[in-house]
Amino acid sequence: MTPPWLHIIGCGEGELPALPAAQTIIGPSRLIERLAVRTPLPPAGEGDHAEHGGGGGPTLEPWRSAKLETMLAQLLDHRGTPTIVLASGDPLWFGIGATLTRHLDPAEYRIAPHASSFQYAAARLRWPLQHVATLSLHGRPAELIHPHIAPGNRILALTSDAATAPHVAKLLCERGYSRSMLTLLENLGGPAERVTTAEALGFSLAPGDFYVLAVDCAADPGAPLLSTVPGLPDETFLNDGQLTKRDVRAASLARLAPYPGALLWDVGAGCGSVAIEWLRAARDARAIAFERDGERLQMIAVNADRLGVPTLRIESGDAPDSLIGMPAPDAIFLGGAVADETLFHACWTALRRGGRLVANAVTLDAEQALYARHARLGGELVRIDVATLDHIGPHRALRPRLPVTQWAVTKP
Numbered sequence: 001m002t003p004p005w006l007h008i009i010g011c012g013e014g015e016l017p018a019l020p021a022a023q024t025i026i027g028p029s030r031l032i033e034r035l036a037v038r039t040p041l042p043p044a045g046e047g048d049h050a051e052h053g054g055g056g057g058p059t060l061e062p063w064r065s066a067k068l069e070t071m072l073a074q075l076l077d078h079r080g081t082p083t084i085v086l087a088s089g090d091p092l093w094f095g096i097g098a099t100l101t102r103h104l105d106p107a108e109y110r111i112a113p114h115a116s117s118f119q120y121a122a123a124r125l126r127w128p129l130q131h132v133a134t135l136s137l138h139g140r141p142a143e144l145i146h147p148h149i150a151p152g153n154r155i156l157a158l159t160s161d162a163a164t165a166p167h168v169a170k171l172l173c174e175r176g177y178s179r180s181m182l183t184l185l186e187n188l189g190g191p192a193e194r195v196t197t198a199e200a201l202g203f204s205l206a207p208g209d210f211y212v213l214a215v216d217c218a219a220d221p222g223a224p225l226l227s228t229v230p231g232l233p234d235e236t237f238l239n240d241g242q243l244t245k246r247d248v249r250a251a252s253l254a255r256l257a258p259y260p261g262a263l264l265w266d267v268g269a270g271c272g273s274v275a276i277e278w279l280r281a282a283r284d285a286r287a288i289a290f291e292r293d294g295e296r297l298q299m300i301a302v303n304a305d306r307l308g309v310p311t312l313r314i315e316s317g318d319a320p321d322s323l324i325g326m327p328a329p330d331a332i333f334l335g336g337a338v339a340d341e342t343l344f345h346a347c348w349t350a351l352r353r354g355g356r357l358v359a360n361a362v363t364l365d366a367e368q369a370l371y372a373r374h375a376r377l378g379g380e381l382v383r384i385d386v387a388t389l390d391h392i393g394p395h396r397a398l399r400p401r402l403p404v405t406q407w408a409v410t411k412p
Contacts (some may be wrong), residue, residue: 004107004109004110005078005080005081005083006083006085007084007085007111007112008091008096008100009084009085009086009087009091009112009114010088010089010097010111011087011114012088012189012190013187013188013189013192014189016035017114019084020082021058021082022082022083022084023059023081023082024059024082024084025059025060025061025084025086026061026075026084026085027061027087028063028086031088032060035060035086036060058084066139072103088117089114089116090115090116091113092113093116093118093134094135094136094158115189117185118134120185120188120189120212121185124188125185125214127154131154132155133153133154134157135155135158136157137160137164137168137213138158140160141305142164143305143306143310144308144309145157145168145171145308146175146306146307146308147228147280147308148217149171149172149177150225151218152218154214154217155217156213157212157213157215158212158213159207161209165182165203168182168213168215169203170203173200175224176220176222176223177200177219177220177223178200178201179199179218179219180200180215180216180218181199182198182199182200182214183196183197183215184196184207184212184213184214185212186210187211224236228280228281230249230250230253230278231250231253232249232273232307234246237276237299238271239270239271239273240296240299242270242296244274244335245401247384248384249273249277251406252333253274253278255358255406256356256408257356258278258281258282259285260284260285261282261284261285262282262285262286262330262331263285263329264278264330264331264333265290265329266288266333266335267332267333267335267336267343268319268335268336269289269291270296270335270336272289272291272304272312272314274333274335275289275333276312278333279304279311279312280307280308280309286311286313288314288315289312289313290317290319291314291316292316292319297314297316301314319343320342320343320347323347323350326350328350328351329351329352329355330352330356331351332351332357333357334357334360338360338370339361339365339366339368344359344369348411353411354410355411356410357409357411358406358408359406360404360406361404361406361407362402362404366405374409377409379407379408380408383406384403385400385401386401387399387401
């Protein structure tokens with residue numbers, strides 16, 4: 001069996017680990033600079049874990065760019081020759097190792113983890129790590145923190161730079177969590193380690209660029225609770241009335257059944273409520289919102305940002321033409337033009353085997369189309385009747401909304 005050509009090795013802020021022999025060592029500039037002050041390692045072939053000594057050591061290469069395509073190209077230039085990639089902490093916990101596993105055969109590499117900065121942070125704070133939400137805001141929008149903001153929740157986040165913590169503090173205040181405590185844990189495990197804490201309201205700490213951000217969420221009185229369980233209040237979404245209402249939306253998502261990594265097509269997305277709640281409901285879920293109206297496209301973008309799912313892909317144009325060339329979905333929500341047979345055929349054809357399609361009808365034409373499809377393809381057909389509290393003069397009454405006929409079907 002051919003030995004792996006690549007070693008991905010986790011490092012901390014303390015002493016760098018002993019490294020296998022290699023021709024090239026690649027990593028972040030700060031790790032490469034620390035390694036450069038050590039006596040060079042021998043090149044490959046002069047001992048498996050030889051300690052430093054003699055000339056002719058490996059070439060040290062900082063990553064040339066933070067862009068994935070450039071990093072991958074830089075690494076693959078050395079494919080087949082003994083190479084080391086240095087990473088901070090655990091390479092498989094929001095690290096370069098997690099990225100490379102998607103592009104390399106497992107036989108090509110070995111991974112040596114180090115304690116993660118999350119583990120150091122949890123130890124310093126005395127937070128049981130199994131009860132903490134962990135996420136990366138490194139190179140990502142800080143708004144990704146929104147689904148994790150809940151009363152009493154604790155969050156550990158990797159950061160991009162000094163601007164991340166003030167941005168998160170601002171988001172917390174806007175959500176009604178101004179009493180939340182933010183802790184900056186800098187250079188964990190190294191001689192320059194520093195831990196500082198401040199409240200979100202009036203946050204004024206000035207961190208460096210390398211730290212973990214810890215958030216202990218505390219809701220202000222009256223702060224809205226935006227659960228990740230589908231069925232957010234209708235007023236949560238910026239909309240023009242083209243909105244799948246709360247109770248029907250919750251029932252629709254229950255039948256769509258979000259799961260980690262699954263892709264949803266929200267066709268005729270309106271303000272994007274179904275796609276947004278799909279993304280909030282499952283780890284690493286993906287969604288594409290298809291909408292043709294320009295103002296609604298802007299609403300979708302605003303809602304996705306406010307509710308912590310900036311990864312929502314938004315596609316403009318008329319369906320079914322706008323569906324062409326898109327990745328095959330695991331689930332489809334048909335929220336507009338339900339009676340259109342051409343559109344339905346395009347969606348059904350694109351849906352993966354075993355995938356689910358949910359369509360809601362309020363007009364007679366759309367209902368008739370669902371009855372016919374149910375007769376051909378089976379599935380579940382239900383009528384959803386919702387009444388809400390209203391007043392008739394001084395008296396209270398339950399006023400019915402338009403009934404919704406919902407068809408849910410799994411593709412064989």
